[in-house]
Amino acid sequence: MFSSSDIDATLSSAAGRSEHETPDFVVVDVETSCSSVSSICQVGIVGFKDGVELFEYETLVNPLDRFSPFNIRIHGITGDHVVDAPTFADIHAIVDGHLGGRVTVAHSFFDKGALGAACRIHDRPAIETRWLDSVRVAKRAWPDLPSHRLNALTKYLGIRHRHHDALSDARAAGLVVVRASEHTGIDLAGWLAPTRMPGGSAPKPAPAGPLKGERVAILGAARDGALARHLAAAGARVVASVGTTTTMLVVSQDQPFGRFFTAHADYRKAEEMRRGGAAINILTEDEIRHRLAPLPAS
Known part of the structure; x- marks a missing residue:
């Protein structure tokens, strides 16, 4: 000691x-x-x-x-x-x-x-x-x-x-x-210094796709980044954070699984919602990209 x-x-x-x-x-x-x-x-x-x-x-x-x-x-x-x-x-x-x-x-x-x-x-x-x-x-x-x-x-x-x-x-x-x-x-x-990056809003969801109707929060990546564009191209609406209408939380590959994101407020909210019976999925970026593999890369 x-x-x-x-x-x-x-x-x-x-x-x-x-x-x-x-x-x-x-x-x-x-x-x-x-x-x-x-x-x-x-x-x-x-x-x-x-x-x-x-x-x-x-x-x-x-x-x-x-x-x-x-x-x-x-x-x-x-x-x-x-x-x-x-x-x-x-x-x-x-x-x-x-x-x-x-x-x-x-x-x-x-x-x-x-x-x-x-x-x-x-x-x-x-x-x-x-x-x-x-x-x-x-x-x-x-x-x-x-x-x-x-x-x-x-x-x-x-x-x-x-x-x-x-x-x-x-x-x-x-x-x-x-x-x-x-x-x-x-x-x-x-x-x-605070930064205001151009194009900071979430991409517009495609009118059709395998994620149409999904409201997806992203943990660890920007709402206007490559992952958000990939999800939006599949029809998902990318939201700012986990809320009562969120159906999916996707964890960016930049966040080591099990180390950082389990302490994040969005993850805790998603887990709380699941325990309460809400249908919200928690997936890693690799998992969602594998599921959407037929789509062209962003």
Whole structure:
């Protein structure tokens, strides 16, 4: 376990370093032990300045929760690995010292939700930071890529990466932002600025098709994107979020199944509706594209 002196030493080191070299942004990634979004079992943080890595921090965490076989298959961390690891309560001050008051990048907002949930579960103050989603950055920089998952991006960009290791994931997401800025000329302030993309409304549904009559919400992709156009071409009406008349929720391939979207409000609403007897289907993008395979690709 971390002692208070360990935490003070880590924070003193971070403070001494940042006194003269404040990072432009920090990147955080967490791994979880089970479907509970608060069950953080590893944290990785990397600071970047002028496009170069400034510092790194990584630790295993005892989530005080179960380890599911599904999550173990993803990251390889088991209960035996964290027996002597600090709890999130133990490291909260360190994480807050790195993220608090800064711009924090995460690849999707799963990590934001996990940290917020862990703060609540462990009765620690919320971490006040300004969040930037590197998935959205990548979609703006390389809109034509078939996938903006982190492992797909690192392969495309030639970034060395060990997927589902928190430190490697954090470093990779930071490099995605760096490469995106180099590629587009957009600086950090530009990525953080609100954007109004042209054609933001949902595509008009085709008058006929296998999805005619379906009202489809999409989790993890834009209403005017390729997936929405594909669904609309099949006759579906793409809606902004899950409501009482929604008949289908499609999860974008950019959202890892079982990791992020089960904590999303639209997913929880869809599950609640199903339990109440509503006829709403929850499908992955791959499943719906397979079902619509005869249609020409968008």
